[in-house]
Amino acid sequence: xxxxxPSPLGLLAPVPGSARRRAVNRAVEIACTLAAVLAVxxxxxxxxxVFIKGAPAISWKFLTSNPQTSTLNFGVNSGGIANSIVGSxxxxxxxxxxxxxxxxxxxxxxxEFAGPRSSSGIRFALDVLNGVPTIVTGVFVYGxxxxxxxxxxxxxxxxxxxxxxxxxxxSSQEVLVLVPRxxxxxxxxxxxxxxxxxxxxxxxxxxxGLITGAVLGVARVxxxxxxxxxxxxxxxxxxxxxxxxxxxxxxxxxxxxxxxSASPQDHAQAWASALxxxxxxxxxxxxxxxxxxxxxxxxxx
Amino acid sequence: MPITTKECILRLRRTTxxxxxxxxxSGIAACGSSSSGSSTSSASSSSAASSGSGxxxxxxxxxxxEPLVQVWQPLYDKAYGTAVTYGGIxxxxxxxxxxxxxxxxxxxxAPLTSSQAAAxxxxxxxxxxxxxxxxxxxxxxxxxxxxxxxxxxxxxWMGKIKSWNDPAIQxxxxxxxxxxxxxxxxxxxxGSGDTFAFTNYLSKVSPTFAKQIGxxxxxxxxxxxxxxxxxxVGGALTSTNxxxxxxxxxxxGANKLDYGLVQNAAxxxxxxxxxxxxxAAAALKSVPQGGTQGISLTDPPASAPNAYPIxxxxxxxxxxxxxxxxxxxxxxxxxxxxxxxxxxxxxxxxLPSAIVAADKATLKLIK
Amino acid sequence: xSTSSAAPRGPFRLRASLxxxxxxxSLRTLTAVSALGVxxxxxxxxxxxxxxxxxxxxxxxxxxxxxxxWDPNHNIFGALDFxxxxxxxxxIALLIxxxxxxxxxxxxxxxxxxxxxxxxxxxxxxxxxxxxxxxxLWGLLVLGPFLTNHLEPFLKSFLxxxxxxxxxxxxxxxxxxxxxxxxxxxxxxTAITREVFETxxxxxxxxxxxxxxxxxxxxxxxxxxxxxxxxxGAVILGVxxxxxxxxxxxxxxxxxxxxxxxxxxxxxxLAAQIASEFQGANPGLxxxxxMYLALILxxxxxxxxxxxxxxxxxxxxx
Numbered sequence: 001x002x003x004x005x006p007s008p009l010g011l012l013a014p015v016p017g018s019a020r021r022r023a024v025n026r027a028v029e030i031a032c033t034l035a036a037v038l039a040v041x042x043x044x045x046x047x048x049x050v051f052i053k054g055a056p057a058i059s060w061k062f063l064t065s066n067p068q069t070s071t072l073n074f075g076v077n078s079g080g081i082a083n084s085i086v087g088s089x090x091x092x093x094x095x096x097x098x099x100x101x102x103x104x105x106x107x108x109x110x111x112e113f114a115g116p117r118s119s120s121g122i123r124f125a126l127d128v129l130n131g132v133p134t135i136v137t138g139v140f141v142y143g144x145x146x147x148x149x150x151x152x153x154x155x156x157x158x159x160x161x162x163x164x165x166x167x168x169x170x171s172s173q174e175v176l177v178l179v180p181r182x183x184x185x186x187x188x189x190x191x192x193x194x195x196x197x198x199x200x201x202x203x204x205x206x207x208x209g210l211i212t213g214a215v216l217g218v219a220r221v222x223x224x225x226x227x228x229x230x231x232x233x234x235x236x237x238x239x240x241x242x243x244x245x246x247x248x249x250x251x252x253x254x255x256x257x258x259x260x261s262a263s264p265q266d267h268a269q270a271w272a273s274a275l276x277x278x279x280x281x282x283x284x285x286x287x288x289x290x291x292x293x294x295x296x297x298x299x300x301x
Numbered sequence: 302m303p304i305t306t307k308e309c310i311l312r313l314r315r316t317t318x319x320x321x322x323x324x325x326x327s328g329i330a331a332c333g334s335s336s337s338g339s340s341t342s343s344a345s346s347s348s349a350a351s352s353g354s355g356x357x358x359x360x361x362x363x364x365x366x367e368p369l370v371q372v373w374q375p376l377y378d379k380a381y382g383t384a385v386t387y388g389g390i391x392x393x394x395x396x397x398x399x400x401x402x403x404x405x406x407x408x409x410x411a412p413l414t415s416s417q418a419a420a421x422x423x424x425x426x427x428x429x430x431x432x433x434x435x436x437x438x439x440x441x442x443x444x445x446x447x448x449x450x451x452x453x454x455x456x457x458w459m460g461k462i463k464s465w466n467d468p469a470i471q472x473x474x475x476x477x478x479x480x481x482x483x484x485x486x487x488x489x490x491x492g493s494g495d496t497f498a499f500t501n502y503l504s505k506v507s508p509t510f511a512k513q514i515g516x517x518x519x520x521x522x523x524x525x526x527x528x529x530x531x532x533x534v535g536g537a538l539t540s541t542n543x544x545x546x547x548x549x550x551x552x553x554g555a556n557k558l559d560y561g562l563v564q565n566a567a568x569x570x571x572x573x574x575x576x577x578x579x580x581a582a583a584a585l586k587s588v589p590q591g592g593t594q595g596i597s598l599t600d601p602p603a604s605a606p607n608a609y610p611i612x613x614x615x616x617x618x619x620x621x622x623x624x625x626x627x628x629x630x631x632x633x634x635x636x637x638x639x640x641x642x643x644x645x646x647x648x649x650x651x652l653p654s655a656i657v658a659a660d661k662a663t664l665k666l667i668k
Numbered sequence: 669x670s671t672s673s674a675a676p677r678g679p680f681r682l683r684a685s686l687x688x689x690x691x692x693x694s695l696r697t698l699t700a701v702s703a704l705g706v707x708x709x710x711x712x713x714x715x716x717x718x719x720x721x722x723x724x725x726x727x728x729x730x731x732x733x734x735x736x737x738w739d740p741n742h743n744i745f746g747a748l749d750f751x752x753x754x755x756x757x758x759x760i761a762l763l764i765x766x767x768x769x770x771x772x773x774x775x776x777x778x779x780x781x782x783x784x785x786x787x788x789x790x791x792x793x794x795x796x797x798x799x800x801x802x803x804x805l806w807g808l809l810v811l812g813p814f815l816t817n818h819l820e821p822f823l824k825s826f827l828x829x830x831x832x833x834x835x836x837x838x839x840x841x842x843x844x845x846x847x848x849x850x851x852x853x854x855x856x857x858t859a860i861t862r863e864v865f866e867t868x869x870x871x872x873x874x875x876x877x878x879x880x881x882x883x884x885x886x887x888x889x890x891x892x893x894x895x896x897x898x899x900x901g902a903v904i905l906g907v908x909x910x911x912x913x914x915x916x917x918x919x920x921x922x923x924x925x926x927x928x929x930x931x932x933x934x935x936x937x938l939a940a941q942i943a944s945e946f947q948g949a950n951p952g953l954x955x956x957x958x959m960y961l962a963l964i965l966x967x968x969x970x971x972x973x974x975x976x977x978x979x980x981x982x983x984x985x986x
Contacts, residue, residue, distance in 0.1 A: 025882035029779055035771035036780075039854060040788065043795040046806050046851065053809075102702050109699035122703045124974075129710055131973030133912025135939045136962050139946060140713045143720055147401045150359060162709065169706070193688045195695040223799020225915040226939075230947060234361045234388030234404065238374055246357070247386070252801050252915075259805040259919060260528065262535025262556040267809060274802045285797045289790060393948030400951060420951055483836040490923040492740075492948030514741070519948065521739030526840055526934045527923030529944055537922075540812060540839045 047278065054275025057268045063276070067237045081273055083240050087153070087248035091232065092222055094157035094244060095164055100214045103168030104203075111176040112198055123173065130166035134226040137162050142230035153244030156232030163224055164217040171216055175209025176202065178299045208295025212288045219284035223277055225252035251277050358628055361388035362395015362408030363494050364530040365549035366430050366615045370408070372643045377635060383628055389530055393492010393518040399424060399618045405625045407618035410494020411518045412595020423621040425592035425667065427660050428614040429636050431650045433578050434495045435553045435611075436561040438545040439538050440465055440482055445559035448473040448570055451506030451600070451610070454563070457545060458486045458503070459510060460523045465543065473564075486525035487537045487546035492518040495531065498613040499547040502599035547611075550574075551647040567606035577609035578650040584608055588655045592663035614656075619667055626667045633664055717966055721959035723952065732960055738925040738941075740949070745957035747938070747964060749927035754937040754965075756927070757842060757917065758910035761849035762857075766903050769857040774887060777865045789862060796855035804919030807848040812839030812920065819843075820932050835930035840922035843931040848916050853906035860905060860980060864898030865891055901979025908972040912965065914939035938965040 061080055068079035106126070110119040141159040145152075179202050187197035203210070221227075228250060235247040251273055258270035360370075367389035374385050390398070392409035399407030400421045412426055436449060443465070453469050456462045462469055466479040489496045497518045504511035514520050526541065528534035531549045535556050538546045545561075550573055553560050562570035571577035581598045584605035589596060595616070601608040617636075619629055637660050641651045652660075718725075724732065728745060735746025772792065776785050820837035827833040868891050876886040892899075914937075922934020923944050938961045949955040 021882055021885070025884040028884040028887075032771040032774045033779060035768055036775035036788075039768045039772055039858075040792060043792065043851065043854065046798065046803065047795070049806060049810055050802060102705065105699045105702035106706055108695070109703040113696050113699055114703070118703075122706065124977075125707050125710060127973060127977050128970060129706060131908055131912075131969050132710075132713060133914065133939055133965055133969050135912065135914035135942050136713070136717065136966050136969075139942060139959070139962050140716050142946075143716050144712075146403050148403070150403055162713075165706070165709075193692045195691040196688070198695060199691075219797055223797075223801060225799070225801040226943065229915075229943060234359060234386060234390065234398075236357075236374075236384055236386035237371075238378060238384055247359075247388075252799065255805065256801050256915060256919070257530075257532065259801070259808055260530070260533040260536045262532065262539045262552070262558070266532075270805055270809075274805055277799055278802055281797050281799060282794060285794050289794075391948045393950070395948075397948055397950055397955075416952075417950060485836060485838065490944040492945070517741035519945070520741045521737060521744075521925060524924065524926065524933075526838065527925075527936075527944070529918070529923070536808070537840065540808070542816070543836070 047282075050271065050274045050278050053268075053271035054273075057272035058275060062269075062272055066239055081251065081254060081269070081276070083237065083249045084251045084254045084273070085276065086240050086242065087232075087235070088222065088250040088252070090242065090244060091153060091157050091160060091228075091248055091250055092218055094153065095160035095221055096214065096218055098158070098161040099164035099217060100168050103165050103213070103217070104172050104210060106165075106169040107172035107176050108198055108202075110173055112194060112202070123170075126166040126169050126173075129162070130170070132162075134163055134224055138227040138230045141227065146231055150245075151230075151232055151234050151247040153232060153241075153246065153248040156228050156248060156250070157244065159227035159231050160221040160224060163227055164221045167220055168213050168217040171213030172206075172210050175206045175213065175295070175299075178209070178296075179205050180299070205299070206295070208291050208298060212292040212295065215284050215288040215291065219281050219288065222281050222284070223252055225256050228253050229256070357384045357386065358405045358625060358632060359386045360395075360406040360408055360617075361390050361398045361404045362618070363392045363410050363615055364389040364532065365392075365410050365432055365434070365494055365551070365613075366408050367531075368549075368551040368555070368647050369430055369640075369644060369649055372647065373636060373640050376640075376643065377632065380635075381631065383632065385632065389532070391489065391491030391518075391530060392494035392497065395618060396421070396492070396518075399620065402620070405623065406629060408615065409518075409618055410613050410615040411497030412616065413618070414517075418593065421618070421620070424618050425621060425663055426595060426616040426618055427592050427633060427637075427663050428596065428652065428656050429617045429633060429660070430615045430641075430644065431578060431582055431612070431652055431656075432615060432648065433550045433573050433581075433609050433612045434498045434547050435550045435558075435573050436545065436563060437535075437538060437548050437553050437558040438561060439542060439559065440480065440544075441542050442480060443477065443559070447477065447559075447561045448564065449561045450564040451503060455503045455507035455510040457484055458488070458522065458525070459513065460486075460525075482543040485541050485544040486522070487534050487541070487544050488522045488525055488527055489519075489531075489534060490527035490529050493530075494518065494613065494615060495547055495549055496520065498599060498611055501597060502611045505600040550578075551649070554648055563610050565606070565608055565610040566600060566603040567608075568603075569606050571607050571609050573609050573611075574648060575645055575650045577607055578612045578648075579653075580605050581608035581610070581612035582614075582650065582653050582656075585653070585655075588653075588659050590659050590662060592660075592666065612650075621666055622668055630664050630667055634661065637661075714966070717959060717963050721956055721963045723956035724960040725956075725963075727953060728957065728960070732957070733964070736926075740945075740954045743953055745953065745960075747957075747961055749925060750936050750938045750941050750961060751964065752927040753842070753921070753935040754911055754939070754968075757846045757849055757921070757935075757937055758907050760842075760846035760931075761853050761910045762903055762906050764847075764850045765854045765857050765906055766899075769854060769861045769902070769906075770899070772858050773861040773865045774891075776862050777868075778883060778887065778891075789859075792855050793859050794855075796859065800852060800913055800916040801919070803848050803852060804916035807844050807916065807920040808840070811847060812844055815839060815841075815844055815847075824932075831929050832931050835928075835932045838922065838932050838934065840920050840934055841932050842921065842928075842935045845917050845921035845935070845937070846931070848920055849910040849913060852913060852916065853910050856909055857902045857906040860902035861895070861899060864895045864902065864980075867898075868894055897979045897982045901976045901982070904972055904976035904979060908969055908976055911937075911972060912939055912969050914943040918943045938962075938968075 064082050065080040066083045110122045137159055141155055145155040183201050187201045232247045233253045235249040241248050255273045258266045370387045378384050392411050395407035395409045398404045465482045500516045504516040526537045528537040531552045534546045534548050535552050538544045581601045584601040596614050598612040600610050637657050732747050736748045737744050737746050776789055816837045816839045823833040872890050876890045917937050918940040923936055924934040925936055927935050942958055946958050949958055
């Protein structure tokens with residue numbers, strides 16, 4: 001951006017270098033376009049290479065069978081990641097069962113009950129919680145729940161829930177604020193107490209947006225590894241683990257250990273696991289977006 | 302959107318019920334009392350491991366022994382219906398996790414230091430497998446089987462020998478054409494028994510190394526790349542031209558890595574493998590009893606000319622007082638007898654009979 | 669909006685009274701407790717980290733921050749190299765991501781055909797959802813070999829004199845980590861930057877055009893100055909994301925405990941060091957020092973995140 005005219009006043013006079021200015025403008029435009037195209041291309045490259053490298057190893061067997069004895073690190077690899085898929089599903093389910101209701105309750109508090117000061121205080125607290133590095137969350141849950149006990153699905157799910165909570169709460173807040181005041185007032189005018197207005201008018205109206213928030217939260221924690229490496233990483237690879245009292249196999253941790261291996265078979269499995277994970281996350285994100293667009297249309301209408 | 306009172310109340314009923322259900326669900330989730338231990342699986346699985354049967358054992362630690370434990374798991378499950386869960390998090394991790402009792406047993410290739418033993422409050426260290434740490438490398442155009450001596454290895458990891466065609470390495474390998482590629486030493490980032498065995502050996506053969514870096518499961522390496530677990534070291538090694546690593550012997554075979562031959566006290570270059578590891582164990586003069594002492598096998602005396610110099614026992618760490626005493630005794634007893642048969646295919650040498658006898662006596666101390 | 673309504677008396681009052689007497693206070697209490705829970709949770713996390721790092725804090729003091737050596741074997745612990753690694757990797761990431769994000773945002777708000785603006789914006793935001801462990805896998809297996817064989821030898825061929833593009837090309841190291849963090853931060857920074865650019869008042873833009881400004885001049889004189897606080901906020905939030913990342917960094921940085929001037933060399937960060945050593949650290953000074961690292965990381969991230977939010981909000985208000 002090497003422009004000769006620093007002050008807007010200078011522009012008023014017919015500038016001698018006007019052809020030059022146009023050239024500079026053109027150059028900047030081209031540079032911006034190129035940068036945009038290049039950056040988007042690099043980002044897409046990551047996704048595309050996961051698809052290309054992961055697809056060959058994806059099979060029905062990969063998705064539905066457990067690892068063979070020596071899947072991790074050793075020998076020829078003929079097993080799959082069924083136990084990690086099941087474990088991840090349970091961990092995410094438990095985490096969401098904790099984070100989603102609590103997140104929505106927090107959002108209701110700020111939008112319905114709290115005064116403006118405590119409301120912005122809570123919003124600030126949620127931003128702070130969202131800013132806690134996930135590895136610190138992992139260390140925290142390890143210190144509180146794992147030391148003196150075992151690693152467990154519960155510990156992992158709670159760590160994930162701590163990551164998920166602020167995401168759900170913040171996006172629910174944004175939706176609840178959009179519920180038209182007139183609806184509130186109509187309810188109150190009918191003699192309904194605030195809680196009834198919330199339960200029977202506000203929440204149903206905002207439902208689409210609340211679901212969006214929940215889905216975004218799920219998409220975010222589905223790929224989280226750091227909260228799990230100290231809470232649910234010592235797991236059995238022999239069969240399915242469905243009891244959250246034990247550490248549960250999960251895709252992120254499995255992917256993490258496979259990625260560091262020296263064996264090409266493990267790398268093939270890592271790419272395939274990455275494909276499963278990325279497909280899940282992207283589909284959820286797209287769904288959330290679709291929901292979001294719909295509920296926004298409904299709310300503004 | 303006009304809402305009639307009737308609609309309002311209908312919605313109210315529906316949503317209240319929904320809300321109650323959600324809250325109830327989260328309440329259950331938060332309490333965590335009703336966890337069912339069933340594990341029925343429609344998926345095909347090599348063995349129907351039933352988790353939560355109460356007899357399940359959870360352990361963690363050494364990645365050196367991990368391949369062997371992975372072979373043991375389904376065998377033991379099939380024979381006795383006990384699922385053994387094992388996490389390869391490094392020997393340091395094994396010691397730390399058994400100390401904080403987050404696992405039923407720890408596994409470490411490094412014996413407990415006195416402060417670790419004190420912190421662990423009555424932990425027994427029972428040798429349950431015998432293996433070695435290899436020197437592996439990845440240099441384009443250089444074949445497997447380079448010769449090294451202890452002091453040369455010490456200088457490489459201290460950053461004093463920087464390139465592959467250094468005269469010190471060339472002198473040991475007169476027939477080999479070595480490139481000018483820079484040497485990238487790979488080390489473990491997690492607390493590791495391989496690091497312990499390797500630094501134990503280097504400290505014995507190089508006083509400078511002993512003074513500057515010392516012998517432990519985690520030391521302050523002056524440079525190079527770190528990898529997590531033996532697996533991570535293998536990954537770093539194969540992706541980096543010019544890399545050299547110390548890595549558990551089983552990983553060398555599994556990943557077909559090029560490995561070096563290390564000169565022993567007798568001046569020979571034995572191939573790392575079961576005969577040379579067993580020779581190192583055979584050179585032991587006495588076997589400590591009681592499970593409170595480690596046994597060093599590194600740098601065996603010149604009287605054992607075929608002994609590999611970086612051999613190591615690997616230990617299972619068990620608290621003397623544990624709620625899982627009986628299943629642990631049964632499992633270890635199986636591992637040090639029947640289980641040893643699984644070792645050779647992974648380059649684990651069978652335990653000497655004197656060790657097995659001492660182990661059996663130690664196991665009786667667990668209550 | 670917070671005052672409860674003066675409930676109209678009349679026929680509704682009786683019908684709803686019992687449910688209301690239970691429902692109103694329960695929902696109020698339930699939501700208030702949840703909200704309070706968030707605050708308590710933050711305090712609990714902070715308390716746990718402070719508490720578990722207390723041994724190291726009292727023994728090593730503030731000097732820990734300026735001490736270089738990390739040698740658990742000799743009980744010597746210093747955080748400086750990890751702090752440097754964290755700052756440098758995030759700095760490089762944002763050095764690349766910021767201009768790129770601005771370019772993408774200019775393209776999306778001013779240059780692109782209307783039909784593709786939204787799809788591309790959504791695409792970029794979707795990419796923020798890629799799990800970091802997958803970026804780490806890509807960095808390790810795709811980017812790493814490319815760096816060793818192509819990019820690093822190329823940079824070295826004419827920039828070796830700088831000292832930062834010198835040394836042995838290596839698949840894992842600071843450069844790889846910084847690039848992965850760039851890819852991670854770019855969608856976040858872009859999303860915020862684009863939103864901020866979109867808030868530029870139309871009349872100001874038109875005024876600039878009316879004065880004869882070219883598009884570039886308009887952007888330079890109207891869009892960028894107005895967006896400055898939001899831009900700074902976006903960058904800071906990007907830094908927040910990069911600083912706290914543990915997994916992807918530990919996969920690609922090489923996990924050395926020394927910081928080196930060469931970007932090719934393996935290094936470490938606060939988060940990556942915790943991820944790779946915590947599980948194996950002996951209780952006592954070692955583990956406590958790792959918690960001290962966590963404390964430093966927590967403080968840096970909180971400061972950065974709060975600053976970023978404030979800056980972004982300032983633009984939104986305006």
